[in-house]
Every structure is written in C-alpha cells, then in structure tokens.
Amino acid sequence: MNINIAVLPGDGIGPEIVAQAQKVIDAVASKFDHKVNYTNALVGATAIDQVGNPYPDETHEVCMNSDAVLFGAIGDPKYDNDPKAKVRPEQGLLAMRKKLGLYANIRPVTTFPSLLDKSPLRLDIVEGADFVVVRELTGGIYFGEKGRSEDLKKAFDTCTYTTEEIERILKLAFSYAGKRDKRLTVVDKANVLATSRLWRETAQAMEADYKDIEVDYMFVDNAAMQLIQWPKKFDVMVTENMFGDIISDEASVITGSLGLLPSASVGVHTSVFEPIHGSYPQAAGKDIANPIATVLSAAMLLESLDLLDEAKAVRDAVNESLDAGVVTEDIARDGKASKTSEVGDWLANCIKKN
Amino acid sequence: MNINIAVLPGDGIGPEIVAQAQKVIDAVASKFDHKVNYTNALVGATAIDQVGNPYPDETHEVCMNSDAVLFGAIGDPKYDNDPKAKVRPEQGLLAMRKKLGLYANIRPVTTFPSLLDKSPLRLDIVEGADFVVVRELTGGIYFGEKGRSEDLKKAFDTCTYTTEEIERILKLAFSYAGKRDKRLTVVDKANVLATSRLWRETAQAMEADYKDIEVDYMFVDNAAMQLIQWPKKFDVMVTENMFGDIISDEASVITGSLGLLPSASVGVHTSVFEPIHGSYPQAAGKDIANPIATVLSAAMLLESLDLLDEAKAVRDAVNESLDAGVVTEDIARDGKASKTSEVGDWLANCIKKN
Numbered sequence: 148m149n150i151n152i153a154v155l156p157g158d159g160i161g162p163e164i165v166a167q168a169q170k171v172i173d174a175v176a177s178k179f180d181h182k183v184n185y186t187n188a189l190v191g192a193t194a195i196d197q198v199g200n201p202y203p204d205e206t207h208e209v210c211m212n213s214d215a216v217l218f219g220a221i222g223d224p225k226y227d228n229d230p231k232a233k234v235r236p237e238q239g240l241l242a243m244r245k246k247l248g249l250y251a252n253i254r255p256v257t258t259f260p261s262l263l264d265k266s267p268l269r270l271d272i273v274e275g276a277d278f279v280v281v282r283e284l285t286g287g288i289y290f291g292e293k294g295r296s297e298d299l300k301k302a303f304d305t306c307t308y309t310t311e312e313i314e315r316i317l318k319l320a321f322s323y324a325g326k327r328d329k330r331l332t333v334v335d336k337a338n339v340l341a342t343s344r345l346w347r348e349t350a351q352a353m354e355a356d357y358k359d360i361e362v363d364y365m366f367v368d369n370a371a372m373q374l375i376q377w378p379k380k381f382d383v384m385v386t387e388n389m390f391g392d393i394i395s396d397e398a399s400v401i402t403g404s405l406g407l408l409p410s411a412s413v414g415v416h417t418s419v420f421e422p423i424h425g426s427y428p429q430a431a432g433k434d435i436a437n438p439i440a441t442v443l444s445a446a447m448l449l450e451s452l453d454l455l456d457e458a459k460a461v462r463d464a465v466n467e468s469l470d471a472g473v474v475t476e477d478i479a480r481d482g483k484a485s486k487t488s489e490v491g492d493w494l495a496n497c498i499k500k501n
Numbered sequence: 502m503n504i505n506i507a508v509l510p511g512d513g514i515g516p517e518i519v520a521q522a523q524k525v526i527d528a529v530a531s532k533f534d535h536k537v538n539y540t541n542a543l544v545g546a547t548a549i550d551q552v553g554n555p556y557p558d559e560t561h562e563v564c565m566n567s568d569a570v571l572f573g574a575i576g577d578p579k580y581d582n583d584p585k586a587k588v589r590p591e592q593g594l595l596a597m598r599k600k601l602g603l604y605a606n607i608r609p610v611t612t613f614p615s616l617l618d619k620s621p622l623r624l625d626i627v628e629g630a631d632f633v634v635v636r637e638l639t640g641g642i643y644f645g646e647k648g649r650s651e652d653l654k655k656a657f658d659t660c661t662y663t664t665e666e667i668e669r670i671l672k673l674a675f676s677y678a679g680k681r682d683k684r685l686t687v688v689d690k691a692n693v694l695a696t697s698r699l700w701r702e703t704a705q706a707m708e709a710d711y712k713d714i715e716v717d718y719m720f721v722d723n724a725a726m727q728l729i730q731w732p733k734k735f736d737v738m739v740t741e742n743m744f745g746d747i748i749s750d751e752a753s754v755i756t757g758s759l760g761l762l763p764s765a766s767v768g769v770h771t772s773v774f775e776p777i778h779g780s781y782p783q784a785a786g787k788d789i790a791n792p793i794a795t796v797l798s799a800a801m802l803l804e805s806l807d808l809l810d811e812a813k814a815v816r817d818a819v820n821e822s823l824d825a826g827v828v829t830e831d832i833a834r835d836g837k838a839s840k841t842s843e844v845g846d847w848l849a850n851c852i853k854k855n
C-alpha cells in the first residue's frame with residue numbers, strides 16, 4: 148500500500164531518533180512491498196526559530212494530509228530559561244493536539260526481559276507486566292473554566308465531561324481490549340465526583356455492546372496502589388484526562404524502561420506517534436540518544452494502519468537488538484554501547500534478513 | 502499530666518485493636534506518671550445498630566471534650582451489601598470529619614526492616630524510606646459544587662481553594678518539616694490548574710517565615726513517578742485533597758506494611774488518630790488482627806500532646822516486637838503467630854521494663 152507519513156522531528160534529539168525510525172519503516176516497506184512517502188515539517192523550537200510559530204499552518208496542512216504523523220520531541224532550554232519568551236515550543240504541542248483533535252493518548256507499558264533489573268519494582272512483581280493506558284486528552288479539568296476571585300484569595304477549576312466525549316474514548320478502549328486480553332479497567336472516582344459517575348454510567352451502558360470484554364471499575368486511588376502491587380493484573384486501563392496524566396506517568400516508571408516507551412495520540416483527522424521521553428537537549432547531535440521508543444512508536448503507527456505483521460517485524464527486531472546488546476549507552480552493559488545510528492542500521496538490517 | 506481520650510472503637514476488628522492501643526497508652530502513663538481518662542463512644546455500624554446514627558451527638562460531645570480521639574475502624578458488610586440502606590457507617594466518618602473540622606490528614610510512611618521483603622519495590626530502592634504525606638481534607642473538588650445537566654448528558658465538578666485554607670494546612674506541613682529533616686515538597690499541578698497556582702503562590706509567600714525549611718515544588722504526575730523511583734528523597738509532602746488521596750494511597754503500599762501504618766487527622770477542635778486499614782470484618786472477634794497500626798496511631802496521639810519521649814517508648818516497643826517476631830499471623834514467619842491480645846500485652850510489658 149501507499150503510506151503518507153508526516154515527519155515532525157522537532158528539537159534536541161528529535162531529528163536523530165526519528166531518522167532511525169524512518170530507517171526501520173523503510174526496511175519494513177521494502178520487505179512487505181509498501182510505498183512510503185515522507186513529508187517533513189517544522190515543529191517546536193526549531194519552528195519558532197525559523198518561522199516564529201511552534202506549529203505553523205504549513206505543518207498542520209502536512210499533518211492533515213497524512214495517514215499518520217511521526218513525531219520526535221520538542222523543547223529547548225533557551226525557551227525554558229527565558230520567562231519572558233512570548234511563544235514556547237510546548238505551545239506547538241498543545242496547538243497540534245487541538246487542531247488535529249487528538250482526543251486519546253495511548254501508552255503501552257511492556258517489560259523487556261534484559262532490562263528488568265532497572266525496574267524499581269521487585270522482579271517477581273513486574274516480570275511479564277503488559278498493559279495499555281488509554282487517557283482522554285482534550286477534556287476534563289485541564290481544559291475547564293478556571294480563574295481567581297477579584298481579591299485573588301480564591302481560585303477555582305472546573306471539570307466537565309459529556310456523554311459524547313466519554314463514549315468516543317471508551318469505544319477506542321474497548322477496541323484495544325478486544326485486540327488484546329479482552330479486559331478493560333475503567334478508572335474513576337465515582338464515589339465522589341459527578342463527572343466520574345457519568346463516566347461509569349456511560350461505560351456500564353456500553354458493556355452490552357462488547358459482551359466479549361470483561362469490564363471492571365476501580366477508584367483512582369486504588370488504581371495508583373494496584374499498579375505497584377499487581378501490575379500484571381491489568382490489560383487495558385481507560386480514564387479521564389487528569390487521572391490519566393497521573394496514572395500513565397506512574398505506570399511509565401514501573402518497568403524501568405522509561406526511555407523505551409512509545410505512545411500514540413489518536414485524533415479525529417490523523418494520529419500522532421511519538422516517544423514518551425523528551426527532547427534531551429544535552430545529548431542532541433551526539434549520536435548517543437536511544438532511538439527505541441521512537442522505533443516502537445513507528446510500530447504503533449504501522450499497527451494503526453492495520454499492518455500487523457509489519458508492526459510485529461519491528462518489535463521482533465527491537466527484542467533481538469536488546470538480546471544481542473546492540474543498544475545505546477543509557478542501557479548498555481559493560482561499556483559496550485552502540486551509537487544511535489548504529490542501532491537504527493542494525494534494526495533495519497535485522498528486519499530485512501528476518 | 503491529665504489526658505482525656507475519647508475512645509471510638511467502631512466496627513469489625515476496631516474494638517480489639519483499640520484495646521491493645523489502650524494497654525500501650527496505660528503502660529506509658531504508668532511509666533511516665535500521667536493520668537489518662539478514657540471515655541468510650543459509639544461510631545459506625547455499631548452506632549447505627551444501637552441508636553440509629555453513625556455519629557451520634559453524644560459521641561460528638563465526647564470528642565469535643567477530649568484532648569484527642571482514638572479511633573478504630575468502621576464498616577460492616579451488612580450495609581455494603583444493602584443498596585437500600587438509608588444510613589451507612591461511612592457517613593459517620595464524614596460527619597465526624599466535618600463537625601470536628603478535621604482539615605488535615607497526616608500519614609507517616611516508614612519502613613520496618615523485618616518486613617522489607619513484603620515491599621513491591623526493590624530492597625535498595627525502599628530501604629530507609631521515611632516520609633510524611635500531609636493531605637488537605639475538607640476542600641477541593643471532593644467538596645465543590647457538582648452536578649448534571651438537565652438532559653443528563655453533561656456532568657461537572659468544581660475544585661475551589663482559598664488562601665486561608667491553603668495557609669492553614671501549609672503551616673501544619675511546615676511545622677512537621679521543622680520537626681523532621683526540614684524538607685517540604687509541595688505537590689500541585691501549577692502548570693495547568695488555577696487552584697494549584699494559588700497553592701504554589703501561597704507556599705512561596707510563606708517560605709520567608711520558615712527560612713530553615715528547604716521547599717521544593719513538584720507536579721503531581723511527577724510525584725507519582727518519583728515516589729516509586731526514589732521514595733527516600735522525600736521528607737514531608739503536602740498537597741490538596743484529591744492529589745493527596747491518590748499520593749497517600751500510592752505511598753502506603755511501597756513499604757509493604759500497609760497493615761502497620763497509622764494516621765492522624767488534625768482538627769480545629771481536636772484530632773483523631775486511627776490506623777489506615779479498615780474494619781476487616783472477616784477477622785472480627787477472632788483475636789488475630791494486627792494491632793500495630795493502631796498502636797502507632799497512639800504514638801502519634803502522644804506526640805500531638807508533645808509527649809515525645811512517651812511516643813518514642815511506644816515506637817521502640819513496636820520495633821522490638823517486630824525484631825522478636827512477636828507479631829500477628831498476617832506478618833508472622835514460619836507459622837509463629839501471636840494473638841492480637843498477646844501482642845498488646847507484650848508491648849505494654851516491654852514499655853514498662855524498658
């Protein structure tokens with residue numbers, strides 16, 4: 148098939164790691180006989196520097212015309228350290244989310260056998276953990292009405308959700324569960340919050356349409372505990388924006404492989420695939436950054452286009468590289484580190500010869 | 502000194518575990534020459550059964566006239582399993598919190614060397630962790646205006662905070678930090694929420710009054726990660742109601758000693774000391790429940806009355822009992838379990854002879 152990918156490398160290590168993901172996609176395309184068209188576009192600090200806007204209209208056009216967006220990372224210390232900066236790289240991300248209608252953030256949490264000793268959890272607790280956190284991304288208290296009283300001594304934030312918003316993301320979560328172990332955990336605080344009660348009612352009403360999925364409901368404080376005590380019990384977790392922010396970040400550290408985790412942001416118009424780590428400016432241009440999270444994001448991209456064998460080929464290659472110790476310095480043993488570009492080359496070759 | 506303690510044993514294992522805490526307090530009183538007057542009062546399911554109200558006025562009077570409240574646990578399956586029950590035991594807790602103005606929940610998280618292998622975290626990560634979570638208990642989104650649109654398709658919750666509410670609990674948190682390692686972490690989401698910005702501004706303004714305390718600010722999603730990655734870095738954490746609910750529950754499982762953790766709820770009129778675990782109805786009356794969390798709550802009670810040596814005597818006895826293996830079946834090794842009452846007797850004797 149023909150695949151149109153918008154490539155937004157962004158800042159810091161973004162360009163280097165995205166380049167490796169492209170090598171991997173190219174290898175898959177040649178092996179499985181697909182034609183991939185890449186269109187590069189500016190985002191983040193790079194975009195501010197060049198055209199004064201962290202998410203230029205031109206970039207938005209490129210994204211809108213793509214089947215999927217491959218995203219690197221954004222953020223530059225020169226903006227972080229300047230409190231007077233009028234435009235910030237991060238605003239590019241928010242503008243992109245909004246304009247592309249990215250309503251769901253998907254974070255798979257998997258363990259890598261060769262990295263388990265980096266987990267803060269006990270081996271027997273974390274080994275084999277494999278779940279997905281689905282977070283609502285455009286609603287809730289982060290986007291609600293907020294403000295301060297006139298005397299400045301009182302502040303408020305409002306959390307709102309509509310049945311429509313909740314149904315949309317629950318559909319996605321049910322469908323993820325259907326492709327996995329068919330278990331869905333709805334995380335809320337329905338014993339206290341009106342919005343959570345709407346989430347729970349909506350999910351309960353949808354259960355009938357997904358009879359093959361086993362649904363359970365868990366309060367967010369309980370979920371925060373169980374993630375640490377029994378991470379293996381989860382398959383797909385779905386929750387509102389703020390709970391998802393906390394839970395997905397908590398989940399990202401339990402496997403000890405924060406630098407290896409990919410993500411997808413599913414949108415109304417297209418979807419964006421990116422590593423969960425940042426732009427790591429100290430490492431930029433040094434060919435030392437770990438490209439695996441971006442490569443695994445490319446696997447999610449392929450999966451989103453229903454190219455399941457292709458996605459599996461990428462994941463198999465990643466596992467082989469970890470087993471073979473062809474890894475960057477952040478996870479290397481005994482000082483045997485490969486360069487970013489070497490890891491990309493190795494993965495591409497591995498896919499071709501497998 | 503004369504100490505007036507309101508004793509509210511509550512339901513399930515409540516009476517048994519509170520009885521052990523009283524033995525311990527009596528031992529301390531005799532050793533340090535204090536006079537303790539206990540006044541028992543009804544709360545929870547027991548109170549509903551006897552007088553139809555889970556927090557009767559009479560109980561409230563007893564609490565108001567006390568220097569401190571020693572609380573067991575509430576909850577009974579016969580109410581949980583009856584969706585039509587008009588009054589529930591848990592309402593007693595809410596009524597008590599409200600009427601006594603319990604605005605802060607304090608949860609110390611400590612590790613017990615003999616129990617570290619029960620922690621879900623790696624030994625080297627958790628060993629020596631020792632911090633306190635201070636949670637605001639009467640404000641925020643749990644108590645804000647909430648509701649549903651007329652067509653029921655939209656729900657909302659409101660989070661509000663005033664400078665006064667925030668200052669009150671920050672004062673308490675600063676004073677806890679002053680008595681400990683002099684480090685305070687304010688947990689918020691000030692990059693997104695208006696209420697969090699008010700929290701942060703208020704804390705920043707108070708820093709000048711507590712020059713000996715090192716203050717840092719952490720977003721709640723980051724705190725949820727760091728609690729697992731580096732629990733030893735924290736001394737006192739303070740946060741708003743909902744974040745505190747999530748963070749304090751997450752914190753309670755990292756040491757593997759959930760059943761041993763005490764708490765204090767600090768009030769305008771008096772303060773309440775109770776284990777963080779529940780009423781464990783399956784074990785009620787069997788003399789097998791672990792009394793340590795309640796005994797350590799009694800230590801917090803003594804501390805709140807500035808009886809620091811007395812509190813230390815209780816904690817030393819608890820550590821000795823753990824080292825000696827005089828423990829209930831939930832944490833016993835090699836089947837060598839003591840009864841609830843035996844642990845209480847052992848602790849009381851230990852305090853007297855030390």
Ligand SMILES: [Mg+2]
Binds near residue numbers: 392393396722723
């Ligand atoms: Mg986050």
Ligand SMILES: [Mg+2]
Binds near residue numbers: 368369746747750
């Ligand atoms: Mg809780």
